[in-house]
Amino acid sequence: MTSSDPSPDYDPTQYDRPSVTVDLVLIGLAGGELSVLLKRRTAAPQEGRWALPGGFVRIDETLEEAANRVLREKIGLTGVSLEQLYTFGAIDRDPRMRIISVAYMALFDAASFARGMASGKNLGTASFAADGRVRDAAGTPLPLAFDHATILGVARERLRGKIDYSDIGFGLLPERFTLRHLQDVHEAILSVRLNKPAFRRRMLDRGWLVPTGEREPDASHRPAELFRYRGAPPTPTAPASAGRHA
Amino acid sequence: MTSSDPSPDYDPTQYDRPSVTVDLVLIGLAGGELSVLLKRRTAAPQEGRWALPGGFVRIDETLEEAANRVLREKIGLTGVSLEQLYTFGAIDRDPRMRIISVAYMALFDAASFARGMASGKNLGTASFAADGRVRDAAGTPLPLAFDHATILGVARERLRGKIDYSDIGFGLLPERFTLRHLQDVHEAILSVRLNKPAFRRRMLDRGWLVPTGEREPDASHRPAELFRYRGAPPTPTAPASAGRHA
DNA sequence: TTTACATATATTCTCGTCGCATATAAGTAA
């Protein structure tokens, strides 16, 4: 509770406590579609199924620290901005015991995403489209373990709700990118084709983009200019790590 | 985790587990301002301070069930739509032990809100304005227990983020209300004065309002028409109880 | 060297939404 006790001498240590975990939704962009990093389970339950990377929250670390530790230990990545997504507490979501899981989401550019995927065994990526299905590179639907398909659904909705007015889109891009790349990100998240001049105007008028003067290499046609993301304007009233939640 | 174990024979039962609680942000409208229901602590720690109602999550109930139970047992209200807000996991947010708290928010019309407040001892309401301060009816700032001021900040931001495109505003109104009442709700949440004709057009064009033909009673001037809320259109792709989070 | 071609970038037009001002309607109270 942290607030008020049922009775003054209520002793919570007598009661069974649930385990608390963090699950990570690690998202990248591959082939114009959203992609999520998954780990294949090698033990029961749900052996062979694909699952989100996760781990227990230790008694002496915060939720954010646990999420960052799991990201580092299991995927070998660090220094990423993790955003809390939602907390899942169904009774039987894990058959072994009562587990409450706090889901976190992080976005990666293609290079980091590939590096994370190559960091360990039984890691893979799956596309993660608007219809809620998760498919491997061949297009075969992938059954996910536990309630992880639900978690992915929440992540997709969160992205869709925030892409229009927040800066999350830049998390899926490398440091330098073209307006076309940025539009690809928005179109992948929204599953909609956007109007090019309008998108361009909107993004430039926002003042977040810094032209570098450099041009896109390896273009078979006229190369586009490369931009950098200036960084978010100071969020006026955002409580620490609150997340706006669409 | 629910996903992948650090090692196949990892035994989480050996580890200390945190306690998990739910804290409730129960919001109403009083005097044109947002108001939150608080309970005065009668025991250490933080004795005398005001806190959000809350309680432990039992091993055999979901988070939603725990939140609804606390709402029923401590405030005497039921049947309200609770929305998960955020999960707070700082190590020392409660001095007694490690407690992770999942915050839920619910909105009430003035009558239900008053009924809830009158349902038990040491209950009170406090205004809950845009500057982040919490004040009693006399305007005196109220110090809150634990990290509950932070939780209130997240609740306010969630409301601000959702009021424009969701139907949460109706949760603060009785079944029948005037457009003026609805505008008061929006202005209280946004802390902005809105343009009346524009607001009126926007709300009517949305198709959510059903005119009742009845008129506001006890008006000292021309009475306004009373409307009902038609109910939300079927949300197309919303995963169960996901919440959009601004 | 010239031409075709593909894409980036810029411009213009239109339309819908919103803020603002104003006009009209409909109650109460003197």
Place this chain on the structure above:
DNA sequence: TTACTTATATGCGACGAGAATATATGTAAA
């Protein structure tokens, strides 16, 4: 009957977004 207050309706201008089109600039082929 008149004054007053608020609800409701309408017209105008600014702004933003979509669509179409024009221009610029690179590569690749003739």
